[in-house]
Amino acid sequence: MTKKNLPYQQKIPSTWWLANRRYLYYMVREFSGPALAVYSVITLYGLYLEKTSIFRLAQAPWYTPLMSVMLVFAVLHTITWFVAFSTTKLRMSTRVLPRKILFAGLIILWLLASVVLGLFFYR
Amino acid sequence: LQEKVVTLRVKRYRPGIDKKPFFQDYQVTVRKDTVVLDALNNIKDDMDGTLTYRWSCRMGVCGSCGANVNGVPVLTCATFISKLNSEIVVVEPLSFFPVIRDLAVDMSDFMYKLREVKPYIVRREERPVDAGEFLQKPHELELFKQTSMCINCMLCYSACPVYGMEKDFIGPAALALAYRYQMDSRDEGRDERMEAIVGPEGIWSCHDVGYCSAVCPKGVDPEGAIQTLKAMGARYIIKSILTGGPRRK
Numbered sequence: 001m002t003k004k005n006l007p008y009q010q011k012i013p014s015t016w017w018l019a020n021r022r023y024l025y026y027m028v029r030e031f032s033g034p035a036l037a038v039y040s041v042i043t044l045y046g047l048y049l050e051k052t053s054i055f056r057l058a059q060a061p062w063y064t065p066l067m068s069v070m071l072v073f074a075v076l077h078t079i080t081w082f083v084a085f086s087t088t089k090l091r092m093s094t095r096v097l098p099r100k101i102l103f104a105g106l107i108i109l110w111l112l113a114s115v116v117l118g119l120f121f122y123r
Numbered sequence: 124l125q126e127k128v129v130t131l132r133v134k135r136y137r138p139g140i141d142k143k144p145f146f147q148d149y150q151v152t153v154r155k156d157t158v159v160l161d162a163l164n165n166i167k168d169d170m171d172g173t174l175t176y177r178w179s180c181r182m183g184v185c186g187s188c189g190a191n192v193n194g195v196p197v198l199t200c201a202t203f204i205s206k207l208n209s210e211i212v213v214v215e216p217l218s219f220f221p222v223i224r225d226l227a228v229d230m231s232d233f234m235y236k237l238r239e240v241k242p243y244i245v246r247r248e249e250r251p252v253d254a255g256e257f258l259q260k261p262h263e264l265e266l267f268k269q270t271s272m273c274i275n276c277m278l279c280y281s282a283c284p285v286y287g288m289e290k291d292f293i294g295p296a297a298l299a300l301a302y303r304y305q306m307d308s309r310d311e312g313r314d315e316r317m318e319a320i321v322g323p324e325g326i327w328s329c330h331d332v333g334y335c336s337a338v339c340p341k342g343v344d345p346e347g348a349i350q351t352l353k354a355m356g357a358r359y360i361i362k363s364i365l366t367g368g369p370r371r372k
Binding site for chain 1: 143218333351
């Protein structure tokens, strides 16, 4: 193949992630990762503090708006991660567990873990 | 049948003539049962014999006629123009692959990667034909049957932004086929195959975008196959560390 007959290398536009809903959904999930990290750090710091200090922290003007936004991202990240994980073909004996059941199982486990942790730290 | 005229806006690239691709419009008369491939054939036969694209079976089996139609990777032989609900139908080559000419892309990269994952049954020792066939139970077949439907049409690669940005990524179809053989009860090459796919260019590069499974015309679900391979790969790595090297049966 001569140089002038080389195939054309297609370029990826910087707006590729707006091309369809799946890409957009993926990018939102990826960008919710750092938000989840911030949310986790603040939450862990809150758990480390004495109860009176937690209340003081929660009364800061930035706390409720920031944590509300972060909570939305954290829930979004968790659910979308469960959606991705539930595509796994988990074998139970001779059958593959249906995707919906795996997803439901993950949600139940998540809720149970949240209740247990909540009771443990805030009793 | 009722006919109407639509515009087929085809992305063209003529190596040696064009520096970059451009769009060319063709007015095509279509009916309710006209697929995009019919329209392309109509152009080639009656309007512009230089238009280049691949096709063969015309029934969604050979996987040759993949293209992006209105931005979505599809088999042109299975895409009815009437269902697109669009007066202008944009036809482009599959994304991320080098364009040889017009809608024909170079898929050699996939062929090399497919070879790496050993898409065939590996046996430690061949049995003589007289020993009979390898028997398999229906539930064993069920584990991989879905992924064996892959026709290598490359729609999943065109849908995968990771493949577009990380050229070393093995990609959805090759990994789905790796899964197909990993799950086959007759196969004895699981460790060798796993070695090929647990590297950085293998399963861990998949970011679970999931569009590959959405566009697959055969319902293969590469995303699910890769997720399962990740679980198997993690187990394989842990076992290799604990046993001091790649596990061998």
